[in-house]
Amino acid sequence: xxxxxxxxxxxxxxxxxxxxxxxxxxxxxxxxxxxxxxxxxxxxxxxxxxxxxxxxxxxxxxxxxxxxxxxxxxxxxxxxxxxxxxxxxxxxxxxxxxxxxxxxxxxxxxxxxxxxxxxxxxxxxxxxxxxxxxxxxxxxxxxxxxxxxxxxxxxxxxxxxxxxxxxx
Amino acid sequence: xxxxxxxxxxxxxxxxxxxxxxxxxxxxxxxxxxxxxxxxxxxxxxxxxxxxxxxxxxxxxxxxxxxxxxxxxxxxxxxxxxxxxxxxxxxxxxxxxxxxxxx
Numbered sequence: 001x002x003x004x005x006x007x008x009x010x011x012x013x014x015x016x017x018x019x020x021x022x023x024x025x026x027x028x029x030x031x032x033x034x035x036x037x038x039x040x041x042x043x044x045x046x047x048x049x050x051x052x053x054x055x056x057x058x059x060x061x062x063x064x065x066x067x068x069x070x071x072x073x074x075x076x077x078x079x080x081x082x083x084x085x086x087x088x089x090x091x092x093x094x095x096x097x098x099x100x101x102x103x104x105x106x107x108x109x110x111x112x113x114x115x116x117x118x119x120x121x122x123x124x125x126x127x128x129x130x131x132x133x134x135x136x137x138x139x140x141x142x143x144x145x146x147x148x149x150x151x152x153x154x155x156x157x158x159x160x161x162x163x164x165x166x167x168x
Numbered sequence: 169x170x171x172x173x174x175x176x177x178x179x180x181x182x183x184x185x186x187x188x189x190x191x192x193x194x195x196x197x198x199x200x201x202x203x204x205x206x207x208x209x210x211x212x213x214x215x216x217x218x219x220x221x222x223x224x225x226x227x228x229x230x231x232x233x234x235x236x237x238x239x240x241x242x243x244x245x246x247x248x249x250x251x252x253x254x255x256x257x258x259x260x261x262x263x264x265x266x267x268x269x270x271x
Contacts, residue, residue, distance in 0.1 A: 010172045014180045021187035051221045068244045075248045079255045097193030101186040108182035119222045148238045155242040162249035
């Protein structure tokens with residue numbers, strides 16, 4: 001019963017993620033693309049939960065669905081006339097893109113199914129990860145942690161410098 | 169009922185990646201390009217977490233996934249700041265139109 005529930009949940013979240021990705025890849029309306037991305041982010045967050053990554057799922061919802069998506073919507077609104085209905089995402093060279101990504105998809109799927117992955121046999125049980133991640137960030141991964149805070153500071157400064165209006 | 173293994177997650181991630189690649193290759197609007205890049209980053213992250221769950225060391229994989237999310241957020245911020253600067257100068261964000269260096 002529990003296994004059945006697990007499988008069903010996986011298929012629901014995978015369908016969410018793939019449907020969102022398909023809409024945002026093929027839709028002609030840019031606003032639809034951005035909002036379909038929400039489906040993808042939530043679906044991927046659900047898959048993280050199934051992969052026993054609860055903290056990462058929360059980060060995904062907060063940062064992707066809450067932050068990056070709002071940023072993208074702001075980008076659409078600021079760079080198009082708001083009343084302009086025809087915010088269309090025009091395509092160029094659809095055949096070329098479809099052939100390249102189709103071939104890549106086929107290759108990837110064939111090799112994923114061919115390779116005998118050395119999967120752990122009894123998978124580790126589901127356990128909360130937040131405490132372990134926090135301890136690692138202040139222990140072994142202290143340098144990447146501090147470095148990423150430095151990167152974020154630079155990003156704030158850089159974005160403010162790039163986007164401000166030139167004053168003579 | 170077959171339990172969900174590593175393959176299923178990898179196939180989902182590969183499909184997400186290919187949708188993102190299609191987006192990047194075919195869009196002319198810069199925000200469309202950014203959408204494609206975000207899809208590809210999500211696919212990569214899903215791969216990292218799936219491998220770390222199924223082939224050992226789950227915490228390390230999740231930490232690097234968090235790093236990728238941080239860098240993706242920074243990249244989106246810089247990208248949109250650049251877009252606003254470009255829009256003020258060119259009045260468009262169509263990547264085929266922004267070609268002033270060529271002329």
